[in-house]
Amino acid sequence: MNQSHSDVIVIGGGVVGTSCAYYLRKAGHSVRLIEREHLAWGASGRNAGFIWLSLRPAGVQLDFARAGGNLYPEIIADIGNEFEYRRNGGMIYCFAEDELQVLRELAGRRRADGLAMEVVDGKTARELCPILPDSVTGATFCPEDAQIYTPKFVQALGRAVRGAGVDILEGTGVSGFITAGERITGVETTAGRFTADTTVLATGSWGPMLAETIGLNLPIRPMRLQAVATKPLPPLFDRLLYGPLALKQYTIIRELPSYREGMFRSLSEEGLRHVDLLECMVQRHDGTVMLGLPMDYPGYDQTATLEGVGITAKVFAEHFPQLTRAEVATSWAGLLPSTPDSLPYIGPLPGHEGLIVAAGHVFGNAAGPITGKLVAELVSGVAPSFDMAPFKVDRHQDYAPETERLW
Numbered sequence: 411m412n413q414s415h416s417d418v419i420v421i422g423g424g425v426v427g428t429s430c431a432y433y434l435r436k437a438g439h440s441v442r443l444i445e446r447e448h449l450a451w452g453a454s455g456r457n458a459g460f461i462w463l464s465l466r467p468a469g470v471q472l473d474f475a476r477a478g479g480n481l482y483p484e485i486i487a488d489i490g491n492e493f494e495y496r497r498n499g500g501m502i503y504c505f506a507e508d509e510l511q512v513l514r515e516l517a518g519r520r521r522a523d524g525l526a527m528e529v530v531d532g533k534t535a536r537e538l539c540p541i542l543p544d545s546v547t548g549a550t551f552c553p554e555d556a557q558i559y560t561p562k563f564v565q566a567l568g569r570a571v572r573g574a575g576v577d578i579l580e581g582t583g584v585s586g587f588i589t590a591g592e593r594i595t596g597v598e599t600t601a602g603r604f605t606a607d608t609t610v611l612a613t614g615s616w617g618p619m620l621a622e623t624i625g626l627n628l629p630i631r632p633m634r635l636q637a638v639a640t641k642p643l644p645p646l647f648d649r650l651l652y653g654p655l656a657l658k659q660y661t662i663i664r665e666l667p668s669y670r671e672g673m674f675r676s677l678s679e680e681g682l683r684h685v686d687l688l689e690c691m692v693q694r695h696d697g698t699v700m701l702g703l704p705m706d707y708p709g710y711d712q713t714a715t716l717e718g719v720g721i722t723a724k725v726f727a728e729h730f731p732q733l734t735r736a737e738v739a740t741s742w743a744g745l746l747p748s749t750p751d752s753l754p755y756i757g758p759l760p761g762h763e764g765l766i767v768a769a770g771h772v773f774g775n776a777a778g779p780i781t782g783k784l785v786a787e788l789v790s791g792v793a794p795s796f797d798m799a800p801f802k803v804d805r806h807q808d809y810a811p812e813t814e815r816l817w
Contacts (some may be wrong), residue, residue: 413601416441418552418607419443419526419612420441420444421584421610422613422769423445423580426754426768427768428571429783431778432782433580435576436574439786443578453774459494459692462475462523462652465502465663470797472688475773491565492566493559495563498557498650499523500650501542504546504548504654508668512657512673516666517529527696529550530550539649557650572782579599587623588605593762593763594609595722596611603649608764617633618630623633624759626759628769632747633706634706634744637701637714637720637742638740639797641736646699652690655674655676655679655689656687659705666763678721678724685705685718687702687703688703688704690703710745714741714743717774718743749769755803757803
C-alpha cells in the first residue's frame with residue numbers, strides 16, 4: 411500500500427473519531443486517524459462520562475442515544491473494560507416538595523416515552539445512593555443510565571485499532587482538504603499530504619473551521635463545561651447524580667405542568683453573571699469525585715474560571731455536607747459541541763464526494779459508538795442501521811450558531 415494513501419482518513423481523536431476508526435477497521439478498511447494534539451485531548455478527555463438517557467427527548471435523540479449505549483457490551487466483549495463502564499443507573503435528586511412533583515411528572519412522561527424511570531422518596535433515594543443528604547425529598551431513578559471514564563475509553567479504542575493496523579498520527583494538524591474537482595481526495599497536514607478514498611471529519615467543536623474551507627456552514631457552538639475533582643475518597647456512591655439546578659435548562663422539564671419559573675434555583679446562583687450550573691456528580695473507581703458543570707459560551711477558551719470553580723464548590727458543599735472537607739485535586743474545562751437541534755451532523759455532503767461529516771455530538775458518550783458504526787456502513791455501501799435523515803449535514807446552512815436556545 412502507498413504509505414501516504416489509505417481507504418479512509420479520520421480527522422479527530424475523540425470518542426467519535428476513534429469509534430469511526432474502530433468500526434471502519436472491523437469492516438475491513440485501511441484507516442489513518444489524524445489528531446492535532448493527542449487522543450482524548452478535547453471534550454472526550456474532559457467530560458463527566460455520562461451515558462445519560464434520563465433527559466434525552468423522545469424520538470430521535472432518545473433512540474440514537476439508546477442505540478449507542480447498547481453497543482458498549484459488544485465493544486467490551488471485544489476489547490475489554492478498562493474504561494470503568496457501569497450501568498448502575500442515574501438519579502435526579504431534589505430538595506423541595508414542589509420540585510418532587512415536577513420529577514413525578516417527568517417520570518410519568520418518560521415511562522410513556524418507553525424509558526424506564528421511577529420516582530422514589532428521600533429514604534429510598536438514600537438507600538440507592540447513600541451520599542444523598544437527609545435534606546433530599548426524593549429522586550428519579552433510571553436504570554438505563556450508564557457511565558464510562560471517557561478518556562480511558564478513547565485510549566482503549568486507540569490501542570485496539572492500532573493493534574488492528576490503523577495508523578494513528580498524533581500531534582498532527584490538518585490545514586485543509588486536497589480536492590480533485592468536487593471530490594475530496596485527502597488532507598494537507600503538518601506532517602505532509604495524505605490521500606484517501608474517503609475522509610471523515612470528526613473534530614467535534616472544531617468542525618466548523620475545516621468545514622468553512624469548503625464552503626460548509628456547520629453551526630456548532632462550543633459550550634464550555636468546567637469541572638472540579640477531589641482527591642480520592644472512600645467509595646461513597648456508584649450512581650450518576652444530576653441535581654436540581656441543572657433542570658431549568660431543559661425544555662423537557664420546562665414543558666411539564668407543575669414547572670414554574672424560579673424553580674430549581676439556589677441563592678448561590680444570584681450573583682452569577684456568566685455561567686449556569688449543570689449540577690452533576692460522579693465517583694471514579696480510584697475514589698476521585700468529579701463535580702460540575704458550570705456552563706457558558708466563551709468561544710474556544712478551555713480555561714477554568716474562578717466563577718465556575720467557585721459556584722461548583724459552593725453548591726456542592728451546601729448540598730452535600732459529607733463533601734465539605736474533601737480536598738480539591740484539580741479543576742479544568744472542556745468544550746462540548748452543541749447544535750441547533752442537539753443532533754450531530756453525520757453523513758456525506760452533497761457536491762463534495764469523498765467526504766463524510768461526523769461532528770456536533772452534544773451527547774457523544776452515547777452517540778459516539780453508533781456514529782462510528784453508521785460511518786462504517788456508509789463507507790462500506792451498506793444500508794445504515796439507523797435513519798440518517800435527521801442528521802443531514804447541510805440541514806442548517808442558514809443558521810447562526812450564536813442563536814440562544816435551551817436544550
